[in-house]
Each structure stands twice: as C-alpha cells, then as structure tokens.
Amino acid sequence: MAYVLLEYQLVSDYLDRRGEFRQEHLGLAQAAAERGDIALAGALADPSDRALLVFSGTDADAARTTAEQFATGDPYVVNGLVTSWAVRPWNVVIGG
Numbered sequence: 001m002a003y004v005l006l007e008y009q010l011v012s013d014y015l016d017r018r019g020e021f022r023q024e025h026l027g028l029a030q031a032a033a034e035r036g037d038i039a040l041a042g043a044l045a046d047p048s049d050r051a052l053l054v055f056s057g058t059d060a061d062a063a064r065t066t067a068e069q070f071a072t073g074d075p076y077v078v079n080g081l082v083t084s085w086a087v088r089p090w091n092v093v094i095g096g
Helices: 021-033 060-073
Strands: 002-010 036-041 050-057 084-088
Touching: 002 060, 021 036, 021 060, 050 060, 050 084, 060 084
Parallel strands: none
Antiparallel strands: 002 050, 002 084, 036 050
16 A cells, blocks of 8 residues: 655635635545545644645555546635645555
C-alpha cells in the first residue's frame, strides 16, 4: 500500500465561504473514502488555513493520480476556496 498527501492552501475567509460547496465536497470525499481511496481527511484549525487528505493506492503512481483527479474536480478548488494544492508521497513508518 502506498500513500500520498494532498495538501490544500485555503483562502483566508474559507470558513465563511465553504457553506455553499461543503455538501458536494464532503460527498466526493465520502465516496472516495468508501472506495478506499481516502484514508483520512480534514482541515487544520487555529488557523484554518490548510486541509490535508491522505490518499492510498496499490502504488504511489496510482495514489497520486487519484489525489490529482480528486483535487481537479473538488468544488473547493474549482470555486476558488483553495489557493494552491500539492500532492506529495508519504512514507508511512508506523500505522496504516
């Protein structure tokens, strides 16, 4: 099993603006979790400036592709709540 981390940089007024897109975003994330693509996901707090989504796959390329496809279709990204995003390999040492 391979893991990648999808990191979102969020706009400063993310909490105020997310409501309109939240159900669609959560629906996409829940569907990905049910398929086994997302292991963990959530926003950081204090400040709420980033979100992290951990994707898994049979290998790093598969996990990266899945994470990139998720990001490009995510309403938070499409509607400008995410200022930038990046996918990075995550070498899990304990757990998983």
